[in-house]
Amino acid sequence: MxxxxxxxxxxxxxxxxxxxxxxxxxxxxxxxRDALGDPEFAAELHxxxxxxxxxxxxxxxxxxxxxEVGARVWLKREDLLHTGAHKINNTIGQALLAxxxxxxxxxxxxxxxxHGVATATVAAKFGMDCVVYMGEExxxxxxxxxxxMELLGAxxxxxxxxSRTLKDATNEAIRDWVTNVDDTFYIIGSVVGPHPxxxxxxxxxxxxxxxxxxxxxxxxxxxxxxxxxxxxxGSNAIGFFHTxxxxxxxxxxxxxxGCGVETDAHAATLTAGTPGVLHGARSLLLQDDDGQxxxxxxxxxxxxxxxxxxxxxxxxxxxxxxxxxxxxxxxVAAFQRLSEIEGIIPALExxxxxxxxxxxxxxxxxxxxxxxxxxxxxxxxxxVASMAAYLESRES
Amino acid sequence: MSRIENALRASTRRPLVMPFVTAGYPEIAATADLVRxxxxxxxxxxxxxxxxxxxxxxxxxxxxxxxxxLGNGMTIAGxxxxxxxxxxxxxxxxxxxxxxxxCNPLFRYGLDRFALNAAAAGVDGLIVPDLPPEEAGEYREAxxxxxxxxxxxxxxxxxxxxxxxxxxxxxxxxxxxxxxxVTGARGxxxxxxxxxxxxxxxLAEKPFVVGxxxxxxxxxxxLGPHAAGIVVGSALIDAMRQSSDPTSAVAELVSxxxxxARERGxxxxx
Ligand SMILES: Cc1ncc(COP(=O)(O)O)c(C=O)c1O
Numbered sequence: 001m002x003x004x005x006x007x008x009x010x011x012x013x014x015x016x017x018x019x020x021x022x023x024x025x026x027x028x029x030x031x032x033r034d035a036l037g038d039p040e041f042a043a044e045l046h047x048x049x050x051x052x053x054x055x056x057x058x059x060x061x062x063x064x065x066x067x068e069v070g071a072r073v074w075l076k077r078e079d080l081l082h083t084g085a086h087k088i089n090n091t092i093g094q095a096l097l098a099x100x101x102x103x104x105x106x107x108x109x110x111x112x113x114x115h116g117v118a119t120a121t122v123a124a125k126f127g128m129d130c131v132v133y134m135g136e137e138x139x140x141x142x143x144x145x146x147x148x149m150e151l152l153g154a155x156x157x158x159x160x161x162x163s164r165t166l167k168d169a170t171n172e173a174i175r176d177w178v179t180n181v182d183d184t185f186y187i188i189g190s191v192v193g194p195h196p197x198x199x200x201x202x203x204x205x206x207x208x209x210x211x212x213x214x215x216x217x218x219x220x221x222x223x224x225x226x227x228x229x230x231x232x233x234g235s236n237a238i239g240f241f242h243t244x245x246x247x248x249x250x251x252x253x254x255x256x257x258g259c260g261v262e263t264d265a266h267a268a269t270l271t272a273g274t275p276g277v278l279h280g281a282r283s284l285l286l287q288d289d290d291g292q293x294x295x296x297x298x299x300x301x302x303x304x305x306x307x308x309x310x311x312x313x314x315x316x317x318x319x320x321x322x323x324x325x326x327x328x329x330x331x332v333a334a335f336q337r338l339s340e341i342e343g344i345i346p347a348l349e350x351x352x353x354x355x356x357x358x359x360x361x362x363x364x365x366x367x368x369x370x371x372x373x374x375x376x377x378x379x380x381x382x383x384v385a386s387m388a389a390y391l392e393s394r395e396s
Numbered sequence: 397m398s399r400i401e402n403a404l405r406a407s408t409r410r411p412l413v414m415p416f417v418t419a420g421y422p423e424i425a426a427t428a429d430l431v432r433x434x435x436x437x438x439x440x441x442x443x444x445x446x447x448x449x450x451x452x453x454x455x456x457x458x459x460x461x462x463x464x465x466l467g468n469g470m471t472i473a474g475x476x477x478x479x480x481x482x483x484x485x486x487x488x489x490x491x492x493x494x495x496x497x498x499c500n501p502l503f504r505y506g507l508d509r510f511a512l513n514a515a516a517a518g519v520d521g522l523i524v525p526d527l528p529p530e531e532a533g534e535y536r537e538a539x540x541x542x543x544x545x546x547x548x549x550x551x552x553x554x555x556x557x558x559x560x561x562x563x564x565x566x567x568x569x570x571x572x573x574x575x576x577x578v579t580g581a582r583g584x585x586x587x588x589x590x591x592x593x594x595x596x597x598x599l600a601e602k603p604f605v606v607g608x609x610x611x612x613x614x615x616x617x618x619l620g621p622h623a624a625g626i627v628v629g630s631a632l633i634d635a636m637r638q639s640s641d642p643t644s645a646v647a648e649l650v651s652x653x654x655x656x657a658r659e660r661g662x663x664x665x666x
Binding site for chain 1: 448449450451452453454455459463466471472473498499500501502503504505525526527528530531548549550551553554555558562573576577578
């Protein structure tokens with residue numbers, strides 16, 4: 001299996017970036033390799049993940065959900081982490097690297113605002129200046145997170161170009177980086193971007209799968225038969241899958257089908273995309289016949305992205321993982337149902353993974369003794385307002 | 397001798413003026429006229445931008461122009477049509493035309509097919525700002541097979557060994573980005589830009605041009621002695637936007653720039 005150490009996942013990955021950034025990504029790659037070999041870095045990361053972020057996260061046996069879908073379902077509770085999503089695993093790691101490289105200013109892009117909040121949080125903790133780029137549309141639908149970032153001392157810059165969502169926020173963050181490359185560290189929020197980001201961000205999230213394996217053992221259970229995770233850029237999914245990347249459980253990634261993959265309003269890049277280059281890497285992409293990147297759509301801002309990490313494109317091509325898509329309506333139903341039967345309000349992103357369980361159940365693909373683990377990547381507090389609006393508009 | 401080689405020979409006497417326009421801005425039908433007007437005003441080489449939905453090396457001016465152009469229905473095939481149209485007239489026979497665009501539309505079109513069709517339409521070279529030499533193997537082969545010149549970029553923070561590699565990957569000349577930053581007219585040039593160009597001069601074997609942020613005759617005078625040519629883009633688009641007669645506005649600015657470039661003293665040989 002290609003691990004991406006050379007920046008390639010089969011034909012995907014690479015560094016399609018302006019020359020100005022080449023020295024920066026090369027320095028980052030060296031600094032990251034160096035940090036990996038430094039026991040002090042590992043120790044500090046471990047300590048912060050434990051005491052600051054709240055690792056390990058519980059592996060919770062969801063009994064009522066299990067009963068409803070007819071399998072044994074555990075939820076990996078990344079939603080219980082500090083700031084409310086898996087994103088903090090990565091931002092702590094990158095902030096430590098930024099400090100190691102002597103950078104005093106960090107920038108980030110954000111969609112749902114979870115990565116922005118996780119970046120603003122570590123910037124506050126490490127005393128770094130922080131600027132977060134966020135599409136205007138996301139600023140409007142994720143007000144709570146905008147306020148949180150500002151409270152944490154970050155500057156939130158609304159981005160009004162293009163589709164005014166995550167894709168354009170990422171463009172703007174890259175432009176900032178090109179301009180301020182000397183003193184600025186770009187904390188990318190998913191397994192996307194030029195090498196070494198897809199491998200590095202993955203590595204910071206592999207703790208998810210590693211913990212699950214240990215926790216299953218502690219429970220006296222065999223390895224899971226099926227892993228399910230939502231895929232936006234793909235960071236929670238890859239961190240969860242990677243422990244078993246060579247063999248083991250069936251790996252199932254769930255994308256956002258928005259209004260349906262047959263419409264032009266979805267974000268199902270792996271299901272419906274074609275090979276192309278976006279934000280510095282070759283992967284799959286939603287694009288038109290002329291190579292212009294298309295607008296994605298999802299009710300969930302964190303999945304509303306027309307690209308996807310190159311390693312997922314490779315896992316799809318090799319057949320090691322499968323990818324499916326869940327519509328807005330299905331995700332909303334799962335969001336409500338998990339709240340009602342487990343007392344857990346999931347992030348809308350994570351609700352896509354939950355919804356897939358119901359699809360599998362309906363198709364008869366689950367058996368009562370199947371061990372299924374779902375990565376519950378985040379909690380739904382941030383989505384309550386947009387859910388209320390959605391439900392209201394559906395009723396009227 | 398190719399059009400580019402010919403033009404570069406002139407650059408031993410004076411800096412070349414290389415205006416940039418975004419194809420399809422402000423309208424598709426306007427681009428060919430703008431190019432002819434710029435050539436009439438003294439442009440030595442033309443850069444035509446192929447609009448892309450996600451132009452991450454561009455500042456607000458070219459971003460906005462690209463959005464307008466795409467909204468007008470500009471396509472890659474349409475850009476080649478414009479070049480074909482330009483080459484059909486007489487006045488542009490000797491003027492090199494370079495296309496500048498991001499790599500994704502070219503991959504989508506197919507590199508080999510694009511290079512062949514572009515060369516057949518009368519394009520002389522390509523500039524792809526998000527394709528560094530490391531990723532450019534197939535692209536260089538396709539361009540070489542079609543006889544297109546590849547122009548790679550370097551920036552003030554490009555280390556010496558990479559300057560040599562970029563110089564080697566460029567067919568006839570390279571493109572020095574004047575600042576670490578995106579495109580866009582700036583009030584003043586960084587003092588370090590000249591230092592950067594001097595450093596490149598000590599390392600590169602081929603000529604190089606300079607662009608990003610250049611907008612005035614004064615800047616042409618400052619940079620002229622240190623580069624084979626000077627690219628001006630955002631300033632021209634800004635001039636169009638602020639004028640009711642975009643073609644004259646562009647011609648006026650290009651002729652100011654080319655007069656400055658023709659002043660004596662910008663080349664040591666004078
Ligand atoms: C809770 C949550 N889950 C998932 C995602 C999607 O990102 P990724 O696919 O990188 O895990 C996001 C992104 O904002 C998120 O906030």
